[in-house]
Amino acid sequence: MVPQLLIEASTKYPRQGIWQKNEFTPYPLMLSRVLKLSNSLLRMGVTPGTVVGILDANSLRFLELHYALASIGAIMHPLNFRLPLNDLEYTIREAQDDWLIVGPEFASLADALKNLIPRQITMPTQYEALIDQGDETFPNIPIKESDPYSIAFTTGTTGRPRGVIYRHRDILLSSWQVVHHLALHDSLARPTSEDTMLCLIPFAHSHGWGIPFMAPYIGASLALSQKLSLTDQVDMITHKQVSWANMVPTQLYRLLEHLPRPLSAPFKVLVGGSSLTQGLAKKAQKFGLKLAVIYGGADQLASAVSVSLDQSPVVSIQTEPIFSQRLMALPGVELQIRDDNLIPLGSESGHVGQIWVQSPWIPTAYLHDPDATHKSFRNGWFATGDLGIGHEDGSVSVVDRLQEGIKSGGEWIAVNLLETILSELEGIDQVAILALPDAKWGERPVAVIQTRQILEPESIVAYLLKQVEAGRIPKFWIPDHVFYIKDMPLTSAGKIHKQNLASKLDMLSQEPHE
């Protein structure tokens, strides 16, 4: 199954391959290394069903393991080295890792894990020795499409990381549908075999969103980002060594800050992981970047990509509020906006609800966690934890995380979207929407703003009423009160510290100041 991708790439696209710094490994050479490695691993007892943890940055060797382990039926567990140690250990115990393969920068972390997982193979020395000693023959292990390919974990922002199993067919189908959908619909980020694709998403996040499978599939070359500094990235892009990349909005933001000038050649970017603001999208376009948005997650893989931004008949990103890029479900995927009783909301309703998804590659359960499974997986559907609005063409806009939303009179208010719309008002520097308990409505929103000029509460309400008239928000979203603050409290990550803010709401003025 998955290894077939590399075999086909070696035959069809023998001149394409992997760039790591200035070193190029064509697909046929990579295949040869993968085969040798597979046979050596098999000989030392890595057999069908063996779980192998990988602790490495996005390296060529890590990529090779994506094919080598699969070709002998072993199951990869890409370790998320950014997790706190106790969470990392938790994932190793949950996945029941039998072996650990360790990249050169992670030797001390691997030492700390030695009690938990004593069988370790180090890169590059032991790893390269395995390749040197291996036969270059196809391991004769039958692999079925429903065999497990890997074990992945959520980042666990709301508790323990949760594990899911991806099967070979899940990996192939989801990667294919992303690349097909981008190709069929003339997406701005349509990848072709002419591209060199830079994978800026760590392999621990759904295998870098599947780029290790997409590039050989379409015959593109792949550039790996192991320890790639921003300066290196900018260099590679401006010197046209890469023409495509995937990244989260934060990476895009930092990249744009470092780009000296608009690009002369097209550079395609697939953005995902969290919401892309309108401002960032506009800035990227000014710099000549061609954007598409992907929607998915570790526990659902890819579910949707943005409707083609230039050719689509629907409203374009330019005139839409932030977060409301219209996402089209990938073929075979269904997205539903449901209310709290799990009843699907019609697209004409304009109501906010939780996004549920069903797809051919969606996992069916969290590993060893029946409670979380019951909460999120129901009859083949998965509760994404995202709030969304449905459109008549079947597309969906993600407006908030469920846990950030405010429930007022049984209806959701998308805090993220409301904050963005408020931040578009001239004079507002920072804005936070908080929930206040309300006897009648359950919760009601209040706004806390930091301004650079005097802004009367009345003019803020007037501005929001205009947005109501324009159909951007329902009237009941308008905050009951506006509080003014001079310096918004921030977390160490630079986000607004809402907990802190809520605790001092009593002390804030409801009078505007400069």
Place this chain on the structure above:
Amino acid sequence: MVPQLLIEASTKYPRQGIWQKNEFTPYPLMLSRVLKLSNSLLRMGVTPGTVVGILDANSLRFLELHYALASIGAIMHPLNFRLPLNDLEYTIREAQDDWLIVGPEFASLADALKNLIPRQITMPTQYEALIDQGDETFPNIPIKESDPYSIAFTTGTTGRPRGVIYRHRDILLSSWQVVHHLALHDSLARPTSEDTMLCLIPFAHSHGWGIPFMAPYIGASLALSQKLSLTDQVDMITHKQVSWANMVPTQLYRLLEHLPRPLSAPFKVLVGGSSLTQGLAKKAQKFGLKLAVIYGGADQLASAVSVSLDQSPVVSIQTEPIFSQRLMALPGVELQIRDDNLIPLGSESGHVGQIWVQSPWIPTAYLHDPDATHKSFRNGWFATGDLGIGHEDGSVSVVDRLQEGIKSGGEWIAVNLLETILSELEGIDQVAILALPDAKWGERPVAVIQTRQILEPESIVAYLLKQVEAGRIPKFWIPDHVFYIKDMPLTSAGKIHKQNLASKLDMLSQEPHE
């Protein structure tokens, strides 16, 4: 499974749909008709596993049945009304058809089948009554991807038609991969949602090569060719009502004869079913047609499409001999050129051998025919009955049908290819290669030619030696003798009557004449 395609098209592409003559049925309306029909059929006893024969031209109603039957788990058997009656009856018995749905032009044929299959539904009256009476709800029938979708038969040019079963997943995966491969590789015949696709292949031939599934999938409109005259086709094309079509070379040939002048707008054509000659391809290009070639068959579905003719680094069609379009296996498909002992021949060998294919959607057996099954299906591989040559990039050229080839000294001579190369020689009007028994080599080729000027056997051999030097053919392909004939005997279909020719070989001269 398959019905999901239409549901998605109705939501995503509500303005696209089906053209039949001047009548347009948007996908949402078609879905509504399909749902009503499904529920009516279900009520009258067409349930999961029921086999329903369809006797109709490519009509909207026949298309609707592709989705209606599938949504209640019934199995479609598209009847090939061009088969001789006893073959047609044979396929009905083999498929065990429970019902027959009959198009208006086929009433008398249906009457002849009444004993064999008494339960019949006529179009339009009974069919439309079923739609009028049906509920527009989703039938609550669970369909698995491995459930049978339809029963198809080979045309049986070499004996009885043979039946195969297509599963839902086979239909989806094979159609998707064709359209994806055309889209990803910038094929000249790349279909987009802007296209209106004309299906000129009867649904009895692998469901019109899957166009009924591709069009809604990519959001294109579909034009159906029920009783479409050549004049109508030319009209639709020159008036830009259609921008894409599939057809066999004979249809292409006739279309080009009727096109008054080169086209002003691009018109894309997917050609398959038999070999596309270089002359025809060139003529089509002169008329502004954008061609791609598809390779497959009823018993394998689609296996390969031509390597992009304009962008590919390999030799283009312009300088290649007839039949040697390079075909690239679809992703997940493997093509092998094997010798008589089933040993794969290397691509560097340049040897001709039978093409074997393995794919995720290949059937595993012929219906009720263990002998034919054993001959053609081995360990998941299918013997195509085609002779081919492999190339280093993994692509394959089809050079002949196995049964037409000549076996000389254990090696294949591709008669079709050799004839074409000879026909390129100035002064030759017709050419036939025949096999003569040979004590040493088993068989040896001789050429029979009809000329319009004096052509010495020596100059013919000299010409062929040049082709040997150019690497187009091996030296042992050069015919041992050249015979001359004034009027080539032809079959009623206009092909050279080789049997007749072989019987009078003794009487032919080996001296050139005018």
